[in-house]
Amino acid sequence: MRIEKRIKDYLVFSGDSILDALKHINDNQSRIVFVVQDNGVLIGAVSDGDVRRWMTQATEFDLNLPIDHVMNRNFIARPVAESQNQIADYFDHKRDIIPLIDEQGRFVALARKSATGLQIGDFLIADQNPTFIIAEVGNNHNGDIGLAKELVNLAVEAGADCVKFQMRDLSSLYSNQGRNAEVGYDLGSQYTLDLLNKFQLSHDALCQIFDYCRQQDILPLCTPWDMVSVRVLEEYGLEAFKVASADFTNYEMLEALAKTGKPLICSTGMSSEAEIKGSVSLLRRLGAPFALLHCNSTYPAPFKDVNLNYLPHLKQLAGTVVGYSGHERGFAVPLAAVALGARIVEKHFTVNRGMEGNDHKVSLLPAEFTEMVQQIRNIEEAMGQGGERALTQGEMINRENLAKSLVINCDLSQGQLIKRSMIVVKSPGQGLQPNRIDELAGKVAQHDFKAGDFFFETDITPQSAKKQHYTFSRPYGIPARYHDYQALTEGMKIDFIEFHLSYHDLDVKLSDYFSDPLPIGYAVHSPELFAGDHILDLANDDEDYRAHSITELKRTTAVASELRQYFPSTPRPVLVLNAGGWSPQNFLPVEARTKLYDRVAKALGEIDLNSIRLAIQTMPPFPWHFGGQSHHNLFVDPDEIAVFCEKTGHHICLDVSHSMMACNYYQWDFSAFLKKVLPHTIHLHIVDAKGIDGEGVQIGHGDVDFALLHDQLNQHAPGIQFIPEIWQGHKNKGEGFWSALAFLEKTGF
Numbered sequence: 133m134r135i136e137k138r139i140k141d142y143l144v145f146s147g148d149s150i151l152d153a154l155k156h157i158n159d160n161q162s163r164i165v166f167v168v169q170d171n172g173v174l175i176g177a178v179s180d181g182d183v184r185r186w187m188t189q190a191t192e193f194d195l196n197l198p199i200d201h202v203m204n205r206n207f208i209a210r211p212v213a214e215s216q217n218q219i220a221d222y223f224d225h226k227r228d229i230i231p232l233i234d235e236q237g238r239f240v241a242l243a244r245k246s247a248t249g250l251q252i253g254d255f256l257i258a259d260q261n262p263t264f265i266i267a268e269v270g271n272n273h274n275g276d277i278g279l280a281k282e283l284v285n286l287a288v289e290a291g292a293d294c295v296k297f298q299m300r301d302l303s304s305l306y307s308n309q310g311r312n313a314e315v316g317y318d319l320g321s322q323y324t325l326d327l328l329n330k331f332q333l334s335h336d337a338l339c340q341i342f343d344y345c346r347q348q349d350i351l352p353l354c355t356p357w358d359m360v361s362v363r364v365l366e367e368y369g370l371e372a373f374k375v376a377s378a379d380f381t382n383y384e385m386l387e388a389l390a391k392t393g394k395p396l397i398c399s400t401g402m403s404s405e406a407e408i409k410g411s412v413s414l415l416r417r418l419g420a421p422f423a424l425l426h427c428n429s430t431y432p433a434p435f436k437d438v439n440l441n442y443l444p445h446l447k448q449l450a451g452t453v454v455g456y457s458g459h460e461r462g463f464a465v466p467l468a469a470v471a472l473g474a475r476i477v478e479k480h481f482t483v484n485r486g487m488e489g490n491d492h493k494v495s496l497l498p499a500e501f502t503e504m505v506q507q508i509r510n511i512e513e514a515m516g517q518g519g520e521r522a523l524t525q526g527e528m529i530n531r532e533n534l535a536k537s538l539v540i541n542c543d544l545s546q547g548q549l550i551k552r553s554m555i556v557v558k559s560p561g562q563g564l565q566p567n568r569i570d571e572l573a574g575k576v577a578q579h580d581f582k583a584g585d586f587f588f589e590t591d592i593t594p595q596s597a598k599k600q601h602y603t604f605s606r607p608y609g610i611p612a613r614y615h616d617y618q619a620l621t622e623g624m625k626i627d628f629i630e631f632h633l634s635y636h637d638l639d640v641k642l643s644d645y646f647s648d649p650l651p652i653g654y655a656v657h658s659p660e661l662f663a664g665d666h667i668l669d670l671a672n673d674d675e676d677y678r679a680h681s682i683t684e685l686k687r688t689t690a691v692a693s694e695l696r697q698y699f700p701s702t703p704r705p706v707l708v709l710n711a712g713g714w715s716p717q718n719f720l721p722v723e724a725r726t727k728l729y730d731r732v733a734k735a736l737g738e739i740d741l742n743s744i745r746l747a748i749q750t751m752p753p754f755p756w757h758f759g760g761q762s763h764h765n766l767f768v769d770p771d772e773i774a775v776f777c778e779k780t781g782h783h784i785c786l787d788v789s790h791s792m793m794a795c796n797y798y799q800w801d802f803s804a805f806l807k808k809v810l811p812h813t814i815h816l817h818i819v820d821a822k823g824i825d826g827e828g829v830q831i832g833h834g835d836v837d838f839a840l841l842h843d844q845l846n847q848h849a850p851g852i853q854f855i856p857e858i859w860q861g862h863k864n865k866g867e868g869f870w871s872a873l874a875f876l877e878k879t880g881f
C-alpha cells in the first residue's frame with residue numbers, strides 16, 4: 133500500500149461541474165475523484181462508473197451541472213491516523229484507492245493498493261516500474277576477489293540495480309564429484325568443468341563480495357547451482373534467488389527455493405513450452421513469488437534464435453512480471469526486450485572480453501553497460517502511457533511554427549460573409565487548423581480583416597472568456613507584442629504591459645508603434661533567440677559566444693530604456709532575462725555550475741544596467757530550444773539562485789511554471805522553493821505547469837497549488853508585480869489572459 137499526500141488531481145469541490153470532475157478523472161487516470169466542501173470536508177466520491185450510470189439515466193444531460201448530482205455519498209474513507217494494516221482491510225478487487233481524512237473530516241491523503249509485482253529489497257519489479265537491471269558477473273571474476281570487487285564498483289558506476297554471481301559446490305553438482313578432465317565427459321562438459329575448477333571463488337569469498345556490494349549500496353544476488361549452495365546462500369540471507377535456465381526443470385531445487393519464501397527470478401533457456409508450463413504450475417502450487425526471464429542459452433546467441441516475440445506470450449503464460457536474460461552480442465536486443473515489456477534485464481559484465489572463459493565473450497564492457505542502462509531509461513520514458521494521441525508541449529509549440537493555418541486572401545469588413553473562396557491554407561500554424569475550413573466558411577466576420585490575417589477560434593465560436601476589470605493586491609500586467617498591445621489593453625485598467633521582444637523587434641522604429649506617452653507602466657522580456665541561431669548564453673564555454681550574447685543584451689537594454697519615453701511612469705523598467713546555462717545533450721555535473729554562475733555575473737558586470745531593473749528568470753529543467761528538448765543547469769535550483777543573488781545583488785523573475793516543473797523533476801518541496809527564491813524576486817510570471825515539461829496547461833489545471841502560492845507571495849513578496857504568462861494567451865483576443873486573470877482574482881491574488 134502507498135500513502136499519497138498529493139491529492140490535487142483527486143479533488144473537486146462541491147458545485148464544480150461534472151465536466152471538471154471528468155477532466156480530473158482523465159488526468160489522474162485512476163477512475164475516481166473525491167468531492168469536498170469549501171472547508172475541505174470530504175462529502176462524496178465520483179467514479180467514472182457513477183458518471184456512466186448518470187449518463188444512461190439522466191433526464192437532463194448537461195455536463196455543466198454540479199458534480200453533486202452524480203456524486204456518491206455512500207463511500208468509504210478512513211482516518212489518516214489509522215495504521216496501514218487497518219486501512220488495507222478496506223481494499224477489495226474493485227476498491228484500490230481509499231481517501232484518508234483528518235479529525236475534522238477533511239480529505240488530506242489517499243491510500244493506494246500496491247501494484248502487483250516482485251518485491252526484491254527496495255525494488256518493486258512491476259509493469260509500471262523501471263526495469264530492474266542485473267550486471268551478471270557470474271564467474272567473470274576468474275577467481276580473483278580483487279577483480280570481483282572492481283566489477284562491483286564498475287556495475288555501480290554503470291547504473292546497474294544489482295550485481296549477480298554464481299555459486300557452485302562442484303563436488304555435489306557434478307556426477308564425478310567435480311573432478312577435472314573426466315574422460316567419460318564430452319568435450320563441452322570437460323571444458324566447463326576445467327574452467328569452474330580454475331576460477332571458482334570459495335563460498336566465503338563470495339559472501340565477502342556480497343557484503344562488499346551492500347557497502348557499495350548495490351543489491352547482490354546469486355544463482356545457486358546445487359542444493360549445498362541454496363543452503364549457503366539462504367544462511368547468508370540474500371533478498372532473492374536467481375534460478376539458472378539449467379535448473380528451471382529441476383523441481384527439487386525449485387521446491388527448496390520456494391520453501392525459503394524468497395522471490396525467484398527464473399530463466400527459461402533450454403526449456404520447451406511444456407516444461408515452462410510445468411515449472412510455472414509448480415511454482416504457483418508452491419505459492420512462490422517469481423518472475424520469468426526469456427533466454428536463449430547459447431554464447432553468443434545468434435540473433436535469429438533469440439525469438440524476442442516470445443516475450444509477450446511468456447508473460448501471458450507466466451501471469452507475472454517477465455524479463456530477459458541475454459547472451460547475444462551487444463545490447464540492442466535487451467533494449468527491444470524492454471520495449472516489449474521486459475522489466476528485468478540481465479546481461480553479462482566483464483572488464484575484458486578476451487579473458488579466458490565463455491561468458492566473457494558475450495559480456496558487455498563497463499562503457500557499454502552504462503550506455504545500455506542509459507538507453508533503457510530513455511526507452512522507458514519514450515514508451516509513455518499509450519492511450520489516445522495527445523499533443524505534447526513541444527509539439528504544441530512546433531505546431532505554431534511548422535503547421536499550416538487558415539488565412540484570408542482579401543480584405544473583408546466586419547459583418548460580411550466569409551466565403552470559402554476567401555480562405556487559403558498558409559504557414560505558419562498560428563491560426564485555425566486547415567481541417568476547420570468547413571466550419572469557418574459561411575460565418576459572418578466579427579471584425580475587419582486584412583488580406584493575410586489568420587483566422588482564429590473566435591471567428592467560429594464566441595470568445596469564452598472576455599476582458600473585465602480585475603482587482604489584485606499587487607500591480608499586474610499582461611504580456612504583449614508591439615503590434616497587439618493596443619488591442620489587448622484597450623478599455624482596461626492594468627498597471628503595466630510586459631513587452632515580449634523578438635530579435636526583429638530590436639530593429640524596429642518605436643515611433644511606428646507608439647506616439648503619445650501612455651499612462652501605464654511597462655516591463656520588457658528580452659529575446660532568447662537572436663539572428664544566426666544564437667540563443668543568449670552568458671555562461672557559454674566559448675568566449676566569443678559569450679561576447680556575442682553580451683552585445684545582444686546591450687542592444688536589448690538600450691531598447692528597453694528607449695521605450696521609457698512612451699511610458700514615463702516607469703523610470704526603470706524590469707528587464708526579464710533568460711541568462712543562459714543550458715546544455716543540449718545532458719545536464720552538466722553540479723560541480724561545473726559555480727564556474728558558469730561566475731561567468732554570468734562577470735558578463736552582467738560588463739553591461740550598464742542602470743537604466744533597467746534586471747530580473748533573471750527562474751528556469752525549468754527541460755527548456756524547449758529550436759523545437760526540441762534541452763537541459764538547463766542554471767537558475768533552476770533555489771539554493772543556487774539565492775546564493776547567486778546574495779553574492780551579486782541581482783534579482784529574479786520567478787516563473788512559477790518553470791519552477792514548478794523544476795520541483796516536480798527534482799522532487800523539491802514547492803513551498804520551500806518559494807521561501808528561498810521569493811526574497812530575491814522583483815517580478816512574477818504566474819502560470820501553471822504539469823509534470824516536468826508541461827508549460828502549456830491552462831491555469832488551475834496543472835500542479836501548482838495556487839492557494840499555497842498566494843500565501844507564500846503575501847508572506848515573502850508582497851506588492852511584487854506579476855503577469856499571467858499564459859502560453860498563446862493573446863489568441864482569440866486575449867482569451868487565455870482573461871480566463872487566467874479571472875481565476876487568479878477568484879483565488880484572492
Ligand SMILES: C=C(OP(=O)(O)O)C(=O)O
Pocket residue numbers: 270297298355374375376377378399400401425427429457478
Ligand atoms: C546461467 C544463469 O542464468 P541464465 O540461464 O539466465 O543465463 C545464471 O543465473 O547463473
